[in-house]
Amino acid sequence: RMWCSRTDANDVIFAWSQAFGAGSNQDTGSVIRGGTGFFIRLMQEAPATRALFSRVNVDDVHSPEFGAHVLRVITGLDLCVNALQDYPVLKEITSHLAEQHARIPGVKAEYFEMLLNGMGRAFPMVVDKFNIDAWTDCMTPVVRAITARLP
């Protein structure tokens, strides 16, 4: 099977809604704050990524420009997570995201793994009974699909 099981998907959809939805869903600011944290972590782990975000004002990660970028990413991930049980839709979304990143020089597959691993490490603090195995089983194929054509 290419994607994760429905049971795992169910756990991930629930975890995601606790981390980025229900409550914070109503509040774009908190989604941006949470998402920005993961980008700050990513840029610490892989400093080369910083230059990729110069167009979105990475010099001030609390600027509206960087916030809007973070929101685009989290919204893209939200689409993926909520399509985990609809394989044809998931395929469409991930291949569109793959296209959007394939044309940006310097973007590497390993950066996606780092970003998603950062979430896996943080979610136990904000999600009840976080199922890390379900997260890994569901998000690994998503990352693989988005980064298929990246170095």
Ligand code: HEM
């Ligand atoms: C699964 C995780 C990710 C999702 C869902 C995602 C989603 C998106 C979306 C929706 C856009 C806007 C595309 C557009 O409007 O044309 C974008 C732009 C971009 N993404 Fe990602 N992204 C992810 C991870 C990453 C990672 C790990 C990197 C590199 C470290 C990255 C680098 C970029 C860059 C450089 C842009 C263009 C920024 C600009 O506007 O100048 N993304 N991403």
